[in-house]
Amino acid sequence: MAIRTFRSDISKLQLHRFINMATSQQEKAPSSKLQFTLKTPKGTKDWYDKDMVIREEIFSKLSKTFKRHGGTTLDTPVFELREILAGKYGEDSKLIYNLQDQGGELCSLRYDLTVPFARFVAMNNIQNIKRYHIAKVYRRDQPAMTKGRMREFYQCDFDIAGNYESMIPDAECLAIMVEGFASLGIKDYKVKLNHRKILDGIFQVAGVKDEDVRKISSAVDKLDKTPWETVKHEIVVEKGQTEATADKIGEYVKLNGTLQEIHAFLSKDAAITSNERAKQGLDELATFTKYVEAMEIDSYISFDLSLARGLDYYTGIIFEAVTKGSAPPKNAEELKKKAKNAEDASEYVGVGSIAGGGRYDNLVNMFAEATGKKAVQIPCVGFSFGIERIFSLIKQRAEQAAAIRPTATKVYVMAFGGGKDWTGYLPERMKVAKQLWTAGIETEFVYKAKANPRKQFDAADKCGCPLAVILGKEEYLENKLRVKKLGPEFANDDGELIDAADLIKVVNEKLAEVYTDGTDEITKLFQGL
């Protein structure tokens, strides 16, 4: 079994043939049949170097945040049975990547992390769980690589499933979102929040029939990037509502302010308070407000009646975090019209939000029902961080901030000497490196038996390494090592000659001087600018 998971898997004979082909091809013309372009598939890319360092740090900080709230992680397969995804994504289903039918079950790559989560909960009869999932999802969409829209991209979801008292997990989700942003040094944002029941109540009060509520809701959902006049036109002309109904809706959806303000305002509105659904939503929000006040996150929240969010499955609070930096340009609509091709136009769609979510009480039940199981209500509330957008924000910051190092190397072990008898101290450098590795200190040395000082300093420089341990030709024979700080400010500093026995102690001291709390590049980067 083990061998199977290693490199011995590649069949011997066939690979041998490949090697022979490649070799014989070299001898022939370069236009051989074997030729192809070396690239990654459309809409995908390799992540490496500094981008990868930033990305891993984002994942690490968000994972820690989720764990701080009792979250556990779930890792589902990258593909699901095709029927699990069927009927969940409407016309976007055409964007699902299918696996080829090679016999056996028909499968598709996951399109998001929410449907696999609901499948998991229903399949295992999970009664309650706080789960997070950071993983790639797949969409055969028109890619816009420069703007970070890919066919393979990360999602980062947190969800709480279970029958709990009203609004408690909902409030904690908001607390987790706020903590997550704090951990990433993202300060300049607000969380728009609304309640589906209030929104439904408003539509009822305005005279929208029950069967039209969802389509009016989806028109209102466009208000973050479309002026009211355009939305009103859609409501009246396309969605067949009266002018009076549209105007009534318009009065409400323009409202936004603090939770307390808007709640007080709506509570004085007899039309709203006498609508059963709206009243229920208002009562829930009053409870919610008490909780977010206790958790000291109410100041981040703006009660915004224009927020509708696209998904039908939301049944309670809905919310979306937007940064000023990520707001769409004022002339987005105009730019969109001018855009020469679909790819350009798509840049102006949906820019703005860096996290979003809400309560969805019926999704798990759908799976349970669809499999003929006894219907079990497992209410859920959760949200996603918009990883790709957050990455872009932090990447921008990185460009203004100190250089991010691709490696974690803290010490470069060098040897200085010369003359005919000089061995280059390679095994000796290895011995010193070994001591440092054993002490958990990230260490490298130049892969040369005899390396000149310039080349060794250059190598250390290239990876931004802050410290050198130097084996001097004579000094080393006297059991002495030289520990020297690197960087332009220490160019004239010869470092400190120490007893070899004190190596780890001295290196740790010097590293503590270089990396005092909050001064290394990646820490600085995530403190925000």
Next chain:
Amino acid sequence: MAIRTFRSDISKLQLHRFINMATSQQEKAPSSKLQFTLKTPKGTKDWYDKDMVIREEIFSKLSKTFKRHGGTTLDTPVFELREILAGKYGEDSKLIYNLQDQGGELCSLRYDLTVPFARFVAMNNIQNIKRYHIAKVYRRDQPAMTKGRMREFYQCDFDIAGNYESMIPDAECLAIMVEGFASLGIKDYKVKLNHRKILDGIFQVAGVKDEDVRKISSAVDKLDKTPWETVKHEIVVEKGQTEATADKIGEYVKLNGTLQEIHAFLSKDAAITSNERAKQGLDELATFTKYVEAMEIDSYISFDLSLARGLDYYTGIIFEAVTKGSAPPKNAEELKKKAKNAEDASEYVGVGSIAGGGRYDNLVNMFAEATGKKAVQIPCVGFSFGIERIFSLIKQRAEQAAAIRPTATKVYVMAFGGGKDWTGYLPERMKVAKQLWTAGIETEFVYKAKANPRKQFDAADKCGCPLAVILGKEEYLENKLRVKKLGPEFANDDGELIDAADLIKVVNEKLAEVYTDGTDEITKLFQGL
């Protein structure tokens, strides 16, 4: 863009339809068309709970080891252009998962991490890199789930690419492997090592023609699980060598011992030392031995002339780590014959190795050549940890060790009180939790306005939480909190009543008492038993 990455993606109308279908289905018979089985695809599974905690800890410890040696990580797409994988896996190519042709490029799921790495290096003209990659790969193999053989499984690769002086990166790879096992608490293993050039030399000395070397090598590769007589039979009868040739090979491949012993033995063998390739291999191993002695890892290594490893692309040292625990049963061959079906039989193939690798100097060049680029030699040496096998070993250990906790929760915030006027202190518990979260302490509370003490203790117990912070009805009004250690040994301990202002200080002190170095479950687990 951001909206696209969140939950609003599911098209409104279509999902609405799905909800309606699900609802109406509930009203109808359970045998509706919508019915399907809730499961993951064959050979895949969800990872969660304690398994996931162990798995993440393995990844974390190995990543830290790689970083300690200057490693950077690379994240390649889960699918590659089909032509990149074509011709690399011989008859195993039938195990590759293809994506359906939905227009555009033809793609396949990656089969391993080595080919994508070589593609990346060739494509970007990388001159040198130390990269690690921990990710899932895909094979349409016969799964044996109970033994951990899956169609979707993790690989964990480390490779050093670049033109360096002989044997230096090779020796560091071994050092990294040894450190990796140490970090996982795996002690009971040895690393079998051989050199392709020595092996080739032995075959030449024994009278094998050059064109037969690879197939004889693949016969010898079976020696770890097949007796010499069977292998000899294969060499003579199937591979057409003389009895004398086979016997000569047999003399050599039975040899194993320390690097120093076997090197000394072969150096006295005139047949070997006069063979050019064998001599070159011996010289390289002498250098290698000097380096692994310097890094103090030579004692883990057994020079084993029977080790051949399957892959044709190896050109220098090859190595494989085996645990005693993972050795095949003595009667493996017999069991294999008796096995009733292919799945059972496959259990006895290749059990034994928990890591493996070697030097492969031509693979990158193949890609460069195949694309008509100027051939550039980028020599590589690297290895894989057998994650699934290592997981099984540590899981076994976990079953004997203290319980692993699925969550990281350190503090449960509770409230005790009663009477008609008792509110349950929910917002107050939230305030206290908020303080703990802000201090970075993993904290939960029960999602109930009024929770009785039993339920709160049960919830804390269930997640193995070591500490409770209790808001007593009267005590809290006097700005006092009670901090109490949890667990059966503290059943009669009422905890300590403290000033609310001292909360974080006291909690950190008590946690330090509970989690003294090396006493929490996961740390203990990875120290080995």
